[in-house]
Amino acid sequence: MAEKKKASTKKTEAKKQEVKHEAPVKQEAPVKMEAKTQAPAKVPVTTGPKVKPRIGVFICHCGTNIAGSIDIKAVEAYAKTLPYVVHADNYQYICSTPGQKKITDAIKEQKLTGTVVAACSPRLHEPTFRTATKEGGLNPFRFEMANIREQNAWVHMHDKEAATEKAKDAVRIAVAKASLLQDLTPKTVSVEKAAMVVGAGIAGMQAALDLAAAGIKTYLIEKSPSIGGRMSQLDKTFPTLDCSQCILTPKMVDVGRSPNIELMTYCDVESVEGFIGNFDVTIRKKARGVLSMPEAEAKGIVGGGCNGCGDCEPVCPVIKPNPFEMGMKPRKAIYIYHPQVVPLLYTIDWDSCVKCGLCVTACGEKKAIDLEQKDEFVKVKVGTAILATGFDLFPIEKKTEWGYKTYENVVTSLEFERLICASGPTSGHLIRPSDGETPKRVAFVLCAGSRDNAGIGKPYCSRFCCMYSLKHAHQIYEKIPGVASYLFYMDIRSFGKMYEEFYYRIQDEGAKFIRGRVANILEDPATKNLHVYADDTLLNRPVDMEVDLVVLAAAVQPGWDTDRTRKLFGVSCSSDGWLLEAHPKLNPCGTTTAGVFIAGVCQGPKDIPDTVSSAEGAASAASIPIHKGEVELEPYFAMCIEEKCAGCGMCVNLCPYSALALVEKDGRKVMEVTEAKCKGCGTCGGFCPGGAIWMNHFATPQIVAQIDAFFLGGER
Amino acid sequence: MADETWKPKILGILCNWCSYAGADLAGGGRIQYPPDVRIVRVMCSGRIDALFVLKCFADGADGVLVSGCHFGDCHYLEGNFKGAKRMFMVKRLMKSIGLDDRRFRMTFVSASEGAKWGKVITDVVTTINELGPSPIKEFNK
């Protein structure tokens, strides 16, 4: 019975092989051939339908990673029994140079038509072995991988027998596909010599400056009216204690000045189309209500436009809290965040503007204010993009036990930064919000909402709060003689360069450290002082500490618009919303979408040094395709087998990229693929009722052969 | 009753970008789960033809698992929506021919959900073990 089945499958396989050759002939024309480099004489095997597949199987030990849980010899012996397998071998590390040589040699000696490597995940080493296959003289797409590490040896570590059986099955399934694989040529597309950076915090600014310095036209898109991000709200920065604005402002000015940077503030990314090399991005220019000088000139207002004089501000009758100052300072309906904004341009808050027109009068001849301005849309084309959308504070009022927004004298760390900053609402005099008095006892609650596995907080460490809380303690010692500071901590994470030294310095300055999570905080209604309750886990006794001010080192979370933006660019996120890198160690700036990179805290909490490093990394990675000028796209696109196409047009609406259309050919309607638009998802091929869509590398006969091979495992 | 040596035959068809990556992550994390599921990788769960799943069952599979990205997270925008629609149709079809539709699972596992992948597999294998061999095997004999 099983025998019969095997035989019949072989027959169908042979039949399918003929079918598959209808397609590739067509494929060649529109593709820029890279095969030039491959001297045809070197290709030992023709791809004609008459050739019986000759498959070589290579099984990797990966040291003991795989060999520890799988009987390699048994898998090799089994592989040799499989149809079309003419060669099987094993090696300690197939990805090593001698390991890859085994593949190239075998292709030549055994006249292989396809290769199978049973090793780690194709998501890791498929490119490696494709290259080896190519070096052996075969088309690189005649390679298939069996994942026996990530999805076998590592997850069945204590069941060698079952793992070995599973590995045999995986090899059999891979061989079935390999024997039906065909030559494919990657599409080569040119790369637009421009890049986009989304978010202009320190990460986005640094990335844009680097790209611009490398000669690349860079669109820097920032949703708020000014660049600078969170760093512009900070007073000083650990561990060097340089003033944040002092080191940031020159960079902001550089960004504003760079001829290669097209700064687009108060803008949102609206839509993204295309792929690496050619992203068509639509930007929404939100109506600012104020024209810049170039905008005014374009409208024929000679010498007009906003010059930042601020004449409008005093006359505006509307008063609102300034979010840059964490709401602790007022602003008008026409505003700038702070004096150093880049660009120096006023913005109207439409939610509060009463359209009285007083500002228009005050602005006078400059005619910069347009109360009827509407959003505009701008289209730009870029080759690569970097997301640097930063972070927000976790809404710490959700942890009601600490009383933020209930007790006046409980503030967040960002509010503290503004209160201690000379340009802040109190000109740098730290005060208690309830009475304006200078606090003499200050408690800092670390891990506020971080490392919280049980509650509604975040499970991760926010990474910079330990360090900035040490900095905050230092800042109050510097400014308030006789002050006492208490840091409630879980453990102090001072991992960076000169960080541990900074920690000891703050200890020496007199900060008191109490190891224990703060259970709750209660206010004394008469004095508005606060009682901080915790368990001191070192002394093993409960603590009730009365203080004048509490600073919550609130956890951070991805910026509120990050989720929408990442989806536009097809970037994944981890379960807590931080953007997901292509590989945490080996490709930390890349994403699974080719040509899209990530920088800064949007990927996960990072302090400024790490943020800047990641931004420079992302900028370098994003500049590579641009400098190369062209990229190869995997040739996984769809093709129409016209004889089979009934012209029903069902696929046309299924395609997420509008790559399909019905066209007249020889008096009947057939589907046609626009290759440049197709991304190869296969949604059309998964539906076509007539099987008329050929998905390169994931063709129906290939998948069916895999399913057949899955069954040939016998009844067990 | 099924004989003692019976082991379930389950095929998992996974999209490359989320579920396959999630399964890789489970490996990196050494999350242990039952070894009964075999894997076929496609680029997107939208690629999965209803006929692939039905073929599996017709040929005697005890269970089939299709896994893709969460809605809104598909690498190809909405391939998984379109694929999922088909998969719900498969479920209805199974019911109409009297095949327990618990033998077929569609799940959504992201590239960062290694632990979830372990749970999904454990859950699928447990379910199939409870259901026993597919009745279709009898017909095929």
Ligand SMILES: Cc1cc2nc3c(=O)[nH]c(=O)nc-3n(C[C@H](O)[C@H](O)[C@H](O)COP(=O)(O)OP(=O)(O)OC[C@H]3O[C@@H](n4cnc5c(N)ncnc54)[C@H](O)[C@@H]3O)c2cc1C
């Ligand atoms: C209280 C506090 C104190 C700190 N102190 C220090 C310190 O002393 N030393 C130190 O090294 N680090 C410190 N940090 C950390 C530091 O703030 C960060 O490392 C740094 O700001 C990260 O920069 P970023 O560019 O990644 O993100 P951000 O600064 O958050 O910038 C992101 C930018 O992107 C914009 N944006 C967001 N979404 C979009 C979108 N969808 N479209 C367009 N634009 C968008 C935002 O408006 C913002 O301008 C502190 C952090 C806090 C909270």
Ligand code: SF4
């Ligand atoms: S950096 Fe320190 S305070 Fe912040 S979450 Fe991590 S351990 Fe807690």
Ligand code: SF4
């Ligand atoms: S494979 Fe089909 S559905 Fe997917 S992008 Fe290409 S044409 Fe569109």
Ligand code: FES
């Ligand atoms: S890529 Fe995962 S479901 Fe589409």
